[in-house]
Amino acid sequence: xxxxxxxxxxxxxxxxxxxxxxxxxxxxxxxxxxxxxxxxxxxxxxxxxxxxxxxxxxxxxxxxxxxxxxxxxxxxxxxxxxxxxxxxxxxxxxxxxxxxxxxxxxxxxxxxxxxxxxxxxxxxxxxxxxxxxxxxxxxxxxxxxxxxxxxxxxxxxxxxxxxxxxxxxxxxxxxxxxxxxxxxxxxxxxxxxxxxxxxxxxxxxxxxxxxxxxxxxxxxxxxxxxxxxxxxxxxxxxxxxxxxxxxxxxxxxxxxxxxxxxxxxxxxxxxxxxxxxxxxxxxxxxxxxxxxxxxxxxxxxxxxxxxxxxxxxxxxxxxxxxxxxxxxxxxxxxxxxxxxxxxxxxxxxxxxxxxxxxxxxxxxxxxxxxxxxxxxxxxxxxxxxxxxxxxxxxxxxxxxxxxxxxxxxxxxxxxxxxxxxxxxxxxxxxxxxxxxxxxxxxxxxxxxxxxxxxxxxxxxxxxxxxxxxxxxxxxxxxxxxxxxxxxxxxxxxxxxxxxxxx
Amino acid sequence: xxxxxxxxxxxxxxxxxxxxxxxxxxxxxxxxxxxxxxxxxxxxxxxxxxxxxxxxxxxxxxxxxxxxxxxxxxxxxxxxxxxxxxxxxxxxxxxxxxxxxxxxxxxxxxxxxxxxxxxxxxxxxxxxxxxxxxxxxxxxxxxxxxxxxxxxxxxxxxxxxxxxxxxxxxxxxxxxxxxxxxxxxxxxxxxxxxxxxxxxxxxxxxxxxxxxxxxxxxxxxxxxxxxxxxxxxxxxxxxxxxxxxxxxxxxxxxxxxxxxxxxxxxxxxxxxxxxxxxxxxxxxxxxxxxxxxxxxxxxxxxxxxxxxxxxxxxxxxxxxxxxxxxxxxxxxxxxxxxxxxxxxxxxxxxxxxxxxxxxxxxxxxxxxxxxxxxxxxxxxxxxxxxxxxxxxxxxxxxxxxxxxxxxxxxxxxxxxxxxxxxxxxxxxxxxxxxxxxxxxxxxxxxxxxxxxxxxxxxxxxxxxxxxxxxxxxxxxxxxxxxxxxxxxxxxxxxxx
Numbered sequence: 001x002x003x004x005x006x007x008x009x010x011x012x013x014x015x016x017x018x019x020x021x022x023x024x025x026x027x028x029x030x031x032x033x034x035x036x037x038x039x040x041x042x043x044x045x046x047x048x049x050x051x052x053x054x055x056x057x058x059x060x061x062x063x064x065x066x067x068x069x070x071x072x073x074x075x076x077x078x079x080x081x082x083x084x085x086x087x088x089x090x091x092x093x094x095x096x097x098x099x100x101x102x103x104x105x106x107x108x109x110x111x112x113x114x115x116x117x118x119x120x121x122x123x124x125x126x127x128x129x130x131x132x133x134x135x136x137x138x139x140x141x142x143x144x145x146x147x148x149x150x151x152x153x154x155x156x157x158x159x160x161x162x163x164x165x166x167x168x169x170x171x172x173x174x175x176x177x178x179x180x181x182x183x184x185x186x187x188x189x190x191x192x193x194x195x196x197x198x199x200x201x202x203x204x205x206x207x208x209x210x211x212x213x214x215x216x217x218x219x220x221x222x223x224x225x226x227x228x229x230x231x232x233x234x235x236x237x238x239x240x241x242x243x244x245x246x247x248x249x250x251x252x253x254x255x256x257x258x259x260x261x262x263x264x265x266x267x268x269x270x271x272x273x274x275x276x277x278x279x280x281x282x283x284x285x286x287x288x289x290x291x292x293x294x295x296x297x298x299x300x301x302x303x304x305x306x307x308x309x310x311x312x313x314x315x316x317x318x319x320x321x322x323x324x325x326x327x328x329x330x331x332x333x334x335x336x337x338x339x340x341x342x343x344x345x346x347x348x349x350x351x352x353x354x355x356x357x358x359x360x361x362x363x364x365x366x367x368x369x370x371x372x373x374x375x376x377x378x379x380x381x382x383x384x385x386x387x388x389x390x391x392x393x394x395x396x397x398x399x400x401x402x403x404x405x406x407x408x409x410x411x412x413x414x415x416x417x418x419x420x421x422x423x424x425x426x427x428x429x430x431x432x433x434x435x436x437x438x439x440x441x442x443x444x445x446x447x448x449x450x451x452x453x454x455x456x457x458x459x460x461x462x463x464x465x466x467x468x469x470x471x472x473x474x475x476x477x478x479x480x481x482x483x484x485x486x487x488x489x490x491x492x493x494x495x496x497x498x499x500x501x502x
Numbered sequence: 503x504x505x506x507x508x509x510x511x512x513x514x515x516x517x518x519x520x521x522x523x524x525x526x527x528x529x530x531x532x533x534x535x536x537x538x539x540x541x542x543x544x545x546x547x548x549x550x551x552x553x554x555x556x557x558x559x560x561x562x563x564x565x566x567x568x569x570x571x572x573x574x575x576x577x578x579x580x581x582x583x584x585x586x587x588x589x590x591x592x593x594x595x596x597x598x599x600x601x602x603x604x605x606x607x608x609x610x611x612x613x614x615x616x617x618x619x620x621x622x623x624x625x626x627x628x629x630x631x632x633x634x635x636x637x638x639x640x641x642x643x644x645x646x647x648x649x650x651x652x653x654x655x656x657x658x659x660x661x662x663x664x665x666x667x668x669x670x671x672x673x674x675x676x677x678x679x680x681x682x683x684x685x686x687x688x689x690x691x692x693x694x695x696x697x698x699x700x701x702x703x704x705x706x707x708x709x710x711x712x713x714x715x716x717x718x719x720x721x722x723x724x725x726x727x728x729x730x731x732x733x734x735x736x737x738x739x740x741x742x743x744x745x746x747x748x749x750x751x752x753x754x755x756x757x758x759x760x761x762x763x764x765x766x767x768x769x770x771x772x773x774x775x776x777x778x779x780x781x782x783x784x785x786x787x788x789x790x791x792x793x794x795x796x797x798x799x800x801x802x803x804x805x806x807x808x809x810x811x812x813x814x815x816x817x818x819x820x821x822x823x824x825x826x827x828x829x830x831x832x833x834x835x836x837x838x839x840x841x842x843x844x845x846x847x848x849x850x851x852x853x854x855x856x857x858x859x860x861x862x863x864x865x866x867x868x869x870x871x872x873x874x875x876x877x878x879x880x881x882x883x884x885x886x887x888x889x890x891x892x893x894x895x896x897x898x899x900x901x902x903x904x905x906x907x908x909x910x911x912x913x914x915x916x917x918x919x920x921x922x923x924x925x926x927x928x929x930x931x932x933x934x935x936x937x938x939x940x941x942x943x944x945x946x947x948x949x950x951x952x953x954x955x956x957x958x959x960x961x962x963x964x965x966x967x968x969x970x971x972x973x974x975x976x977x978x979x980x981x982x983x984x985x986x987x988x989x990x991x992x993x994x995x996x997x998x
Contacts (some may be wrong), residue, residue: 395642412689431684446668
């Protein structure tokens, strides 16, 4: 037997290779300029992300490294989201760099790029081990970033907490993967599904092992997506870490978890024993977790007085909505997941950008600081109000269309497939908790607008932060009114992901 | 291409909002006049529309001035589709008129003027949109988009408990809307080919299974009943009305409540005739409860604005009673008459309560007395509208209530209708008691000696409403001609 080298096709990995080199460039630039040129490092990072986006556009679809690396529509779409989230996180970090992190800017930006690289690699991998490595590359820089305020107790606590939880969940994930490997003798996702199906047909049953694997993997990924009962790290970590990092965690890292989930659970495991038994494999479990996320996230968020903690619970709830789309595995399902996270990126990154601007000015994230802000800084307040209304799902903003798509996915699956009638209840829980969510989003608006006093703080976001807020606004409003191009793009995702049409 | 009349009703106020936002914050006068002048456009367009519809289209039930359907979001089958018929034209008229009147009535706002007028124009755009949209998604967008400016208008410029009232209104209506959303999705996925076009769905939906019809009907009913509001979903209304600034109360009572009944007639009534017939007794019962309950609670009120607010619950109860009498064109026409007449009368009552509140800074009924001697013009107008509200013949309220009773008596349970007639007596009781205690009796010269009578600007706001109340009351024929073809078509749809 002669060993054949796979077709590397490195052109497919051009954006990733570039991003890796650029992160080194950013760190080196900071060192060479003796850490004097703070803003320049940031702009360099932004430029790198833009160039990477351009490279991504030229790469197109195709395979690399044999079958390990595959650029398909979902990978491409999520890479855009990762780059967008990184861009917005970097853009809202400039204020922080002036005040708080003066000595390690290069590392800060470099680590964000590294983490983005991990996400992008993960989105393309078609094989469980490289997927796991991508996930590790995503989270390890984030452990450091969460603890970046070295002298701040909360930040260090956030870092440690995130590290312990993250390491544990990665271990779980790799343990689950080992079960799957043991059953199917391959780590490639699509052959794995075929092997499992063949074994199922041959033996008539696979026993309890696949179930254990599924539970462990869901637990491992549940940490990344912050689905209850694996969500407890989120509020503390968001509160302690630098605000742009919290934003990046809530969008980028969550999206990475979702891609991994879609790849393993939908491409790899969904209905390998036939569509008629489908919800038995992981549908019920994830459906219940989604309900728990929506109820818990939305109810606990009401009681928060720190806006970052509130947004943390809101992001737990949003993960629940996204998982509705994931559970409704039909042609609407993955589309809705993709569109949801896309719309969520603009609204959530925008909201966090405003929070960062407020924090830079006032040094506080308490809701009370927002009192009367509408009169001293009308533009920033209006932006935050629009972001929050989009998160709450008020039309015609993009967040509404995202929720509409998710619920539509659930209702369509429930009305076509008798095994999925329980999705009506999941959708019902989602809709009712969506009403709860309005309460705490509106509470921030109330603080900003309804108070008679004028806030003493006049917010003047710098150019990068203002750009980030503007991008968020354009995204939320434009893709609410004219989502057609994105919807067209996401329609390719389910078929490429191997979802069986109904 | 023809001039897009209906779109202009939506987009001119929206554009106006943009213009107002560009004006400097301090120039209150410019902001007030700009927004009022902008709102004249949709008002005159809606007048012209009523005129033109009356002469050219009122003979048939077909949609007029149709725009679209244009593809808006093709991958979700969402269309931009507008059109009007006999039930939406009067609503547009009311919206156009009351919006301008409310803007004029808002000249007294001195705090954060720019935001106020910008939100008001956004509100107008949303309301116009609801009455012209023929695509479910579009309808839902307008239905929801309106909540945002309303939330701000109550929450920023409202009374002492404004924050509570604003969020209560927002949450209540949103809670209703999610039920509507589920129904919309069910209808979408059960139709073949999938569509959100209301006109198509009206044709196809009676073919659905009985259970599905009932579910959709009840879900739509919850959404719309919260807006009307039907007892027991009415509790947001007194809070919102009492805390809202005068002009916003006018819009709430005059237009927003009508959206609920309008949506029933436009959507759920013709779509699910079978479910409607099954449930018509219960709908009538809810209507009767609202009539009696609203009237009794009004009688107990110490606050003028609260009294008017609860009288709205009672008056909208007549609409529900009429809507339950599905087989009778007279009753449904009575419902439309009641919607219009309630918009005119209650709108005016809120304006008048605002007038006295601006001067006396209290709305407590017991604080006044004998105002008739000091404020003759104001008292005259107020008594006029109180009479209109209690259904004095010669005014629009009488016509509508009479039509409702005549129509409902033949179509519904006679005992139920008999009980509801008591509402008229109770209505007279609370209105007359209020008139007696506020305008007659001893005048407290030490306290109210300095009160000034109604001024020209305030007269401009109420006199058109007076004239229309009289016009509809004395010569209701044009309105009934305008409605007739559409309502007859509706009744045949509901008899399927």
